[in-house]
Amino acid sequence: MKLTSQALDALRVGFKATYQAAFDAEAGREDYLKIAEIVTSTAGEEKYGWLGELPGMREWIGARVVHGLAEHDYAIKNKDFELTVAVDRNHIEDDTLGTYGTRFKTLGRAAARNPNQLVFGALKAGFSTNCYDGQSFFDTDHPVIGEDGKMTTVANTDGGTGAPWFLLATREIIKPILFQNRKDPQFVSKDAPTDDNVFSKKQFVYGVDARRNVGYGMWQMAWGSKQTLDAEHYKAARGAIGGMKGDHGSPLGINPNLLVVPRSLEGAALELLNAERNAAGATNVWKGTAELFVCDWL
Template identity: 35%
Template sequence: MSVIKPERIKQLETDVKMNFQLGQEHKKVDKSHERFTMTVPSNSASNTYEWLGEMPGVNEWVGPRKLGNVQMFAYEVHNKSWEASVQVTEMEVMNNQLAGKYLNAQKLGQTIESHPAKLSFLALASGHLNTCYDGQNFFDTEHPVFANNDGTGAVTKVSNNDEGDDPDALAWFLLDTTDIIQPIVFQPRTSVRFMTNGRTDESEAFFMEKVIKFGADYYGNVGYGLWCKAYRSTKPLTAENIEKAYVEMTNWKANGGENLGVAPDLLVIPSLMKFDAAKILKSKFIDGTDNTLYDLLEVLESPKLNNVPK
């Protein structure tokens, strides 16, 4: 005969789920990645982003319509499964030792809701190691730009990765988030799901382990948008280096030579650079003279960038 009444188990499941949902709604859930990502839902095992090529420009209609050819790239992002779990033992239920488990359930909800932010910042931080739609790493020194707008002709190699001399230096990022396509793509296949294995005396899991398991999962991944929306630097965060990155980005050209119209508006930094960024971008005057970079950029800091791939 059961030592724990079924209604007690049902109430436990309700309480754990309620605490999980409280964690999902907690003010410390990290949604800061939404500032530089775009959400593209997925309905299969992966998404192929063929729309990430250059779009044809608008021409004056004189004579026959000019049929611009879009340079297409096959860039595929495969979805992955992500999960987080917590368990409650039979003795913890019997002895009413559940306060800590409820806190764990809240933390579980907060953690899995913050996971897209973790993935997005990691994608940004490791962009110099991962390829994007043009076959180069997202942050690279050899992005090809062609002389003709159909992707033919002479190639000019463009860099959006500025490496400093210190191999251990942390990176900072200058982004253009003003357009439809954002630097990072968040690709959800499913929403977060809460589950439990339940508990019956006939359950093999309960018989073998005497535990009731609760967990959450979702299916999805992150990928890269247009490389021209982002610039990475491991040089010191100074006014001179920010200005250099800004000018380079605004001068980038599309295939065929037309200016891309890149408009950097967001500086993403490790939280360790917070005070340096404030001095550069939030001071009206520097050494008694007008600061030309004052309020030029919004600053987004994250501790997730304090320890990143090299």
């Protein structure tokens, strides 16, 4: 193939089409939407000071009590993500491009999978990564103002050392994980014969890049556990989330609806949520109490 501008333009169009087809095919698997709140970002970072506010209505006595931004200075900075492949000039000149289709399919699939990897990676990392109140997202001592006006602590985990599982409330105003998107994946190229990469390395370069990041919403909407997934620990998780209160003892009325487990806990989760009877032969009272999502991204 002669390296004319028309030939290189056609080559780029073909590579992009292969990339886009793979991207579109994988983009239908938007598992992250189950647990993530989508935030459109317009700057280098976004601030979420309001996450510290969970007020309830009060009897109007005297002047109104104005709820402004909380003191929490929680911000999510956007990060750059990229994946790049190179096509050897000799392979173009010799028309030996048969293997490159797979590379561009991989490029498209990786770009489409990025949100799933980020969101569920954040969920799994929640045992050691801070949220808006300065505590780990899953922690035993989140600070809350009690009904008596004094500071107290609340847990949204019961620890453990096994495979992690998560009970989430995803039908509330905000979902547990924040997916902050600044720029969707863009297909880019450096494929002019005069580009430095072609001149110095004989490589035509194609890639994809995006700007985004993930963070945490309300910890009250999530329970993370590394204990055995059984009726006892599941009951504790449901009770803890359902009993969550905002500052000054205001009940939040949260109803957990989604159980997220890794593939290794699929059997235990199916038995817990689908079986008619438990191991002792008694009626399984937890049957159908949550939707099950077996997550391969954990």
